[in-house]
Amino acid sequence: MNSDLQALITTLEMAALTTIILLIIGTPLAWYLAKMTSRFKVIIEAVVALPLVLPPTVLGFYLLIAFSPEYLPGQLWQQATGQQLAFSFSAIVIGSVLYSLPFVVQPLQKAFEQLGDSLLEAGALLGAGPIDRFFSIVLPLTKASFITAASLGFAHTVGEFGVILMIGGNIPGETRVLSIALFDHVEAFDYARAHLLSISLLITSMVLLAAIYWLNLPKKNSSKNLMVNTVREEKSSHE
Amino acid sequence: MNNYPISHSPVNNAALNSRSNNKTPQLDLNISIEYQQFDLAIELAIPLIGITGIFGHSASGKSTLLRAIAGLETSLRGEITLTDTSLPSRTFVSRTLVNSERGLYLKPEQRQVGLVFQNSRLFPHLTVRGNLEYAVKRCKNNRLSLDEVIKLTELGALLDHRVNQLSGGQQQRVALARAILAEPKLLLLDEPLSALDRHSKTQLLKMMLNIQKQLNLPMLYVSHSLDELQQVCDNLLVLAQGKVVNFGNIHQVIHQLNNDNNSDIIHQQTSLSLPIKTFNNGHGLTALALNAHEDIFMVCDQTFEQQTHLRCFILASDISITLTEPTNSSIVNHLFGTIKQINHQQNNVLLTVHCGSQDFFVTISAFSQQKLSLTIRQQVYLQFKASAVRTFIH
Numbered sequence: 001m002n003s004d005l006q007a008l009i010t011t012l013e014m015a016a017l018t019t020i021i022l023l024i025i026g027t028p029l030a031w032y033l034a035k036m037t038s039r040f041k042v043i044i045e046a047v048v049a050l051p052l053v054l055p056p057t058v059l060g061f062y063l064l065i066a067f068s069p070e071y072l073p074g075q076l077w078q079q080a081t082g083q084q085l086a087f088s089f090s091a092i093v094i095g096s097v098l099y100s101l102p103f104v105v106q107p108l109q110k111a112f113e114q115l116g117d118s119l120l121e122a123g124a125l126l127g128a129g130p131i132d133r134f135f136s137i138v139l140p141l142t143k144a145s146f147i148t149a150a151s152l153g154f155a156h157t158v159g160e161f162g163v164i165l166m167i168g169g170n171i172p173g174e175t176r177v178l179s180i181a182l183f184d185h186v187e188a189f190d191y192a193r194a195h196l197l198s199i200s201l202l203i204t205s206m207v208l209l210a211a212i213y214w215l216n217l218p219k220k221n222s223s224k225n226l227m228v229n230t231v232r233e234e235k236s237s238h239e
Numbered sequence: 240m241n242n243y244p245i246s247h248s249p250v251n252n253a254a255l256n257s258r259s260n261n262k263t264p265q266l267d268l269n270i271s272i273e274y275q276q277f278d279l280a281i282e283l284a285i286p287l288i289g290i291t292g293i294f295g296h297s298a299s300g301k302s303t304l305l306r307a308i309a310g311l312e313t314s315l316r317g318e319i320t321l322t323d324t325s326l327p328s329r330t331f332v333s334r335t336l337v338n339s340e341r342g343l344y345l346k347p348e349q350r351q352v353g354l355v356f357q358n359s360r361l362f363p364h365l366t367v368r369g370n371l372e373y374a375v376k377r378c379k380n381n382r383l384s385l386d387e388v389i390k391l392t393e394l395g396a397l398l399d400h401r402v403n404q405l406s407g408g409q410q411q412r413v414a415l416a417r418a419i420l421a422e423p424k425l426l427l428l429d430e431p432l433s434a435l436d437r438h439s440k441t442q443l444l445k446m447m448l449n450i451q452k453q454l455n456l457p458m459l460y461v462s463h464s465l466d467e468l469q470q471v472c473d474n475l476l477v478l479a480q481g482k483v484v485n486f487g488n489i490h491q492v493i494h495q496l497n498n499d500n501n502s503d504i505i506h507q508q509t510s511l512s513l514p515i516k517t518f519n520n521g522h523g524l525t526a527l528a529l530n531a532h533e534d535i536f537m538v539c540d541q542t543f544e545q546q547t548h549l550r551c552f553i554l555a556s557d558i559s560i561t562l563t564e565p566t567n568s569s570i571v572n573h574l575f576g577t578i579k580q581i582n583h584q585q586n587n588v589l590l591t592v593h594c595g596s597q598d599f600f601v602t603i604s605a606f607s608q609q610k611l612s613l614t615i616r617q618q619v620y621l622q623f624k625a626s627a628v629r630t631f632i633h
Contacts (some may be wrong), residue, residue: 033464049286117358117361119362120354121311121347121360122354122356122360122361122362123348123362123373124310124311124347124348124415125309125311125347125348125352125353125354125375125418125421126348126353126373126377126418126419126421127348127378127379128348128373128377129346129348131547132377136373139360140364141362141363141364145531154481
């Protein structure tokens with residue numbers, strides 16, 4: 001059980017770190033995409049959405065090559081940290097960030113597009129600068145989407161298998177996450193432990209998803225719902 | 240300047256294209272914006288006195304002009320300079336908002352220009368008080384107290400309401416209060432009344448006038464309703480296809496519009512600011528002094544406190560012409576005058592009749608004109624009912 005606990009801790013650490021990094025880079029990326037009008041927008045959107053359709057092993061394969069000491073990203077990492085990138089905790093975090101990117105960027109982009117510019121213009125004319133506007137207008141009005149994005153990014157990272165297997169291997173305490181531990185148990189015909197891990201992952205995912213849907217449920221007289229409607233009315237009456 | 244509403248010295252058409260170097264509160268515009276349908280190109284110095292109306296068809300560039308001044312229009316070339324009073328020294332200071340040649344382009348948040356939008360654009364996650372405080376927190380001067388503005392806009396009872404519980408008129412009052420609390424040097428109003436019912440319109444117009452007077456805040460007010468503009472503006476700018484058609488004293492510009500074959504977009508009218516001579520004469524009529532010897536009567540049984548002048552208008556279609564003095568008529572207003580101009584417009588004729596010192600505009604049918612065989616310099620009597628003298632915000 002001890003090794004499973006270790007795998008759980010590694011998984012949670014990886015997923016938490018990935019989610020934080022995704023929110024930090026996903027927010028400006030989603031903002032940029034929401035405001036972008038150039039033709040390159042579709043290309044960037046396609047790149048962001050790629051992990052949704054690409055077999056994880058394909059992504060993992062290219063990352064494995066890139067992270068190896070023979071290629072530039074791996075070399076640079078080694079020079080900067082003195083450690084090899086492939087088969088490290090850092091590698092699976094980077095892999096997870098790329099793999100879960102669409103799950104964070106897409107809900108945020110949609111929320112920013114829906115919010116539109118009208119309230120931001122109003123804020124600017126009241127003297128609020130861009131950072132101020134983000135924290136005083138955008139964040140409170142898209143809070144639900146941020147929670148959705150973070151939960152989806154986290155849950156998707158927890159469930160990741162192919163990419164981690166390719167670039168992380170199976171090093172206990174470093175890259176051995178729950179999904180890989182489960183695979184090991186099945187390989188070793190240890191179905192009892194496999195059941196335990198599976199059922200706990202299943203229940204956790206179920207609870208997390210239910211929570212997300214509950215959060216996005218249109219509620220009567222809910223201020224959140226009203227406020228989204230107001231923004232929509234504003235948009236439509238403006239068109 | 241306490242007499243209100245008083246017409247200011249006329250800014251005639253010579254003001255077009257001439258840019259004064261004297262430091263008076265004014266907005267100097269020399270801008271062009273390329274558009275799909277038309278190019279907006281405006282070169283004009285707007286004196287920042289009272290409320291300046293901006294009138295035109297939809298898609299004449301009115302809103303674009305306001306957005307350019309506010310800093311929301313980014314594809315702009317030219318220069319915008321705002322000269323305003325700097326407190327406490329009360330000297331005039333010019334600030335360049337845009338100078339595309341120098342690459343200078345102040346962001347909206349740096350311009351100290353307020354804008355009230357057609358749809359109030361209140362922050363839905365904040366209460367009324369939250370929306371007002373949003374402006375207060377970001378205002379560098381804090382010369383205005385929140386309580387004072389709440390009183391001016393009559394929002395006291397609504398402070399803890401969510402903004403989506405408010406009616407359209409209430410939302411616009413909050414938007415107006417919020418814009419004022421940012422203490423702008425110039426307030427822009429982009430069709431703020433277009434979505435409101437008549438009662439709310441009247442209430443907001445009164446409020447705008449009162450705020451303008453109390454805070455001495457210059458306003459540019461865009462509307463497609465000449466009736467609204469007529470009631471509150473000192474000067475009027477008329478735009479068409481992105482170009483300045485006319486600019487000057489509100490009454491003069493409206494009278495010029497009458498003759499420009501604009502009957503499809505405006506109600507041809509005589510626009511007046513007249514001194515109030517006697518309030519309610521016992522029969523619900525108020526007398527306004529047209530000149531030293533002639534009065535006109537209007538239906539109005541209210542008293543106007545602290546008000547010496549009244550802004551009113553008479554639709555050209557509400558005035559009729561007789562050749563003899565109508566002594567036996569129920570119609571109370573009759574004026575003697577001389578026909579100055581006859582302008583044929585489809586089946587109607589627009590007459591400009593000079594009475595005393597004032598031009599009146601009268602539309603009659605071409606049939607009537609022939610019947611009476613009216614000619615220029617002919618002397619005629621105008622008659623119109625007291626109820627034809629209209630005003631809607633007093």
